[in-house]
Amino acid sequence: MFTTRPTLQGTFGMAASSHWLATAAAMAVLEDGGNAFDAAVAAGFTLQVVEPHLNGPAGEVPIILAPAGGRPQVLCGQGGAPAGASIEHYTSLGLDEVPGTGPLAAAVPGAFDAWLLLLRDHGTKRLSEVLRYAIGYAANGHPALPAVGAAVAAVREQFETHWPSSAALYLPDGRPPAPGALLRNPALAATWRRLLAEAEAAGPGREQQIDAARRVWGQGFIAAALAEFAAQPAMDTSGEPHPGVLTGADLASFEARYEEPVSFEWHGWTVCKPGLWSQGPVFLQQLALLPDELTQFSPVQGAPAYGSPEYLHTLIEGGKLAMADREAWYGDNAQHAEVTAAELLDPAYSVERRALISEFASAELRPGRPGGRLPRLGRRAVDALRLGSSPAAALGSGEPSMSEPSMSEPSMSEPSISEPSASDPSIAADGSTKGDTCHLDVVDRWGNMVSATPSGGWLQSSPVVPQLGFPLGTRLQMAQLEPGLPNSLSPGRRPRTTLSPSLALRGGEPVLAFGTPGGDAQDQWSLHFFLAVALREPVRGGLDLQGAIDAPNWHHDSFPSSFHPHAMHPARVNVESRIGDDAIAELRRRGHRVRVGGPWSEGRLSAVARDPQTGILSAGANPRGMQGYAAGR
Incomplete structure (x- = not known):
């Protein structure tokens, strides 16, 4: 039958994703001797840069992996509700739904720890080797997708009126990024470079450095910046500014975990x-x-x-x-x-x-x-x-x-x-969205296989944390402010996600x-x-x-x-x-x-x-x- 492209076939390695640059990063890692899990991590971090309207570092990711000769596992990178995210707190603010945008909708970010756990336990590369592609695209720029400019245009008034840190990054000259225009995120590149420097200072071991980077995210300068920014009121879909409930303690306590599928x-x-x-x-x-x-x-x-x-x-x-x-x-x-x-x-x-x-x-x-x-x-x-x-x-x-x-x-x-x-x-003018997600799949010559669906932390979800270059996510919007339901908001409980x-x-x-x-x-x-x-x-x-x-x-x-x-x-x-x-x-x-x-x-x-x-x-x-x-x- 006629198809738009051939089904690719080979024996060395295959990668597929929702953006060609992420696929290219995955293949570059495979060509450099990495396995499917190394390649997936490189692609995952690249997607955060080139599809910022679909995912970001403070989002979430479920991963299904099958090591060669091993059994399939799920690696859950979906964080739960912060300790302060009770139904009583939200209803006391006059809300009957969790807002679709803003810090009040932030679950504990889970994607970063999941990617690093995958790299530590199943990969072979150092963190610097898989992060360099995302750092390069953030620092030197990448051609902006038409959809990125469209997303920014849809929330332009919100950025200019209420979220100046987002406007500074995505409306630097007062206009959304044009299709194909070089889009840079120097703050994000600086964040990853500082994280790598602190991780490498912890010691020479590969696993040692990865665990150090996980601590930097959950307990170091990144966690401090996220918690401080979450506490500042920001306009959300309710029409009123609200501070979030995410704290440093929430960030420090989260770890991605393996589960049976x-x-x-x-x-x-x-x-x-x-x-x-x-x-x-x-x-x-x-x-x-x-x-x-x-x-x-x-x-x-x-x-x-x-x-x-x-x-x-x-x-x-x-x-x-x-x-x-x-x-x-x-x-x-x-x-x-x-x-x-x-x-x-x-x-x-x-x-x-x-x-x-x-x-x-x-x-x-x-x-x-x-x-x-x-x-x-x-x-x-x-x-x-x-x-x-x-x-x-x-x-x-x-x-x-x-x-x-x-x-x-x-x-x-x-x-x-x-x-x-x-x-x-x-995307509505207030930033409320649906369907914002990426996807990637990788298989290598040894038979390792992985599928991941990263999402959340979108550019239109919350104001950009200026010193980090990315916003918080809004996954709590899926939880319900009504007790006794399977998806009721509850501290520590993961909001039901569409990611699959x-x-x-x-x-x-x-x-x-x-x-x-x-x-x-x-x-x-x-x-x-x-x-x-x-x-x-x-x-x-x-x-x-x-x-x-x-x-x-x-x-x-x-x-x-x-x-x-x-x-x-x-x-x-x-x-x-x-x-x-x-x-x-x-x-x-x-x-x-x-x-x-x-x-x-x-x-x-x-x-x-x-x-x-x-x-x-x-x-x-x-x-x-x-x-x-x-x-x-």
Whole structure:
């Protein structure tokens, strides 16, 4: 089949990411003798420089890694709520939601410690060897992405009026960075150089220096600057300035940690995801909900064809059920282990849930009752359903009213392949955003494999800390100011995140690492990619990664968004026009509120693979946005 690019193949190493410079940094490390984990760390820090609207040093990252000959692990770089982040504190300020921007929305930053733990425990390079690429791009500059300038333009008034430190960095001459203009961040380069100098002064050992750098971040000059700046009031989406609650003690107490992945066996594949503190199990629940006739590897009587309207309808409706369970049951179960992933993936539970899928689109939010428990939906879900639906949908008719013309007719222009997807960053003037994320995957000649989805700490999230060159993150906006819910705000508790890297095995051997930016759409886009890999013929003796990435994609919005202001659009599905007029018409007949985007408007996946039998490596990357690239040899 025709693809925008070939699926790359080789035997030395492969890297793929959401920015070509990060992919190039990863390959440079592999060429210098480093392994996949060294390369991933170099790419991760590079992404913080070249995609500052999508991630930053004070953000978070979940990582799934599979050392050669070892078992897959999750490395959690998601920090919890600060000790002062209680529901009572926020409601005492007159808030009914955590703001979408500003220091009050900051969780404890987790990405830095996770990257360094990965480097220490699984890498071979010194910190200076993997940080030099990020330092070089920050100090000497890099060509600004059009999306960076667009993000700055969207929040220009906020920067100029309320966040002068951000304006100084991103509006130095009063204008947003032009596409391709050289963008520098000298303060960030100076931060990393000082950190390296202090780490190297601790002693000559590689691990010794990495641990010293972790202390500098959590207890040294970086922690002091972050805590001091967090205590200063700053304007946020509430319309009022608030100081944050993040302290030096919060920063000093955080350490990234390893966890067992949640996994699911599916037709010879074992797919591994982060736990219920992420939305990762949504991917696995969607697999578990697939009917047997849809998962045949050869045509069978009555089975819907790949990409057919019935196929799409089945996946969309199963996704709604999985996302409803996310709303009702997912949260940081380290503190609240009411429901386990095993219960949500139980075959009997999946059969019960699958029976809810009918011929027509549902406009209801229908969480299940694992173990007979009654789900409790917070006011966010109730309000989102009430405000986002028609009267018929709000009553749960199962066949939503089509009385809204804008939802039943194509309402988006046909963007070129270079235009961003429908779930890319959507930034309001107050800086509230959704879908701001990066992704990277690496595999090396030894068989080490890693997938990571860094996010948070965006340039539009909080004011830049001037002496450091980056802002705090805003992941607490996902937590709820209502007690007794799986994702209620609580000190030390990780807010549920959308970040969701993936790793798949066959016969116990890691063969595929993949993922995507896209906020709530990540596990919808990823599922369609994975099924395109698994249910279609291989090419050139390997997995058709690029064909699966290029395949027409979609996502639905039938659940409360994770991002402020947490909107919900019952029965709405956003599709690429390439799925075809017949499929669009049939989806509408079934009651879906179809919103048609451009031919290349959905999905931003990248992936790497390894054939354990031959050692052949493969990679592919997203052409949408003309930004993601794979490389290898």
